[in-house]
Amino acid sequence: MRRRITQAAVFLALIAILAACQISSPVVPPTKISLKPFLSLIVGESETLTPVVEPANASVEDLDWESDDSSIATVDSTGKVTAIAEGDTVIRVATQYGLKAECDVYVATVSVRDVTLDKTSLTLKESHMYTLVATVLPSNATNKNVTWSTSNASVVKLVKNDAGKEDGTIFANAEGTAVITVTTVDGNKTATCTVTVIKEQ
Template sequence: MNATTGLVTAVSEGNTNIVATATDGSNVSGSAALQVTASQILVTSITVSSGRASIQENETEQFIANVLPGNADNRAVTWSSSNATVATVNATTGLVTAVSEGNTNIVATATDGSNVSGSAALQVTASQILVTSITVSSGRASIPDDATEQFNANVLPGNADNRAVTLVLQ
């Protein structure tokens, strides 16, 4: 404390009294109570990550926020998506659900009032259309031991992304 100006600098948490005493020999004094509270440690940075930077429509992906400093008083974050038509995110858990093909950023924002946020890019690709059935057919069910027969595979659905098949003898 500066005894002339009365400027007090808090050093640690606790309670104290500030006393002013007249210097004219009268010994008159007055006092005021002062409570010093701990300074809030705010978030200074957030790094957002996930296991994959690209997922397909209707898939989910868990995003994680690394909040610094580790001793921040409130390390909680709120999650959001910069483009909710591409992907949505649970505001509390960071679980992302891909909605439609496109790009978005998944954002984690500190809730401690520091306005610090971090983000990670996410690409959503169209869902792969998989084969649901294959019917194998030929003109004959029985052939002589020196003959050949053509077998065909009918793959469904017709718009499957990869309709290639391999035929083997069993």
């Protein structure tokens, strides 16, 4: 009786092993991997590269991504490429089987076309303040930094913010007229506002 039970157990174990072998799919290694040949980005933009493997049912688990120049564009473990600075570099991917592919990445900047101020003329009373708002165009310009200047600080002076930078805030010192100029760092585009200071009545 015990022998019959043992034989039955062995038989059931064999059936289970055969069933498991039939259920599990064999691992199919890739024979080729490829990426889109080139990618163009603007500084600050990101795009995820999707590798194509052959055959279509190939199993790829571990992909190793790298950038030839991470100061121009970086890539993370998912293939997401982020543009850092103007220039060109190569993004490379490799499989655990040694297959490799690459994509040429070109990064460009958007130049400043113009700058405007919310006021072209302004009248302030002595000891009053106002913050001029500069708008750099286009809105997706890469470098939107600007500098401020006054033609007569004894009449209208620029006020620094908590970070110690001039942000367009002006203070009316004394009666008179001064011109406030904003200048873009990229392209030296300018806009002006004529400020007239009158006495407090």
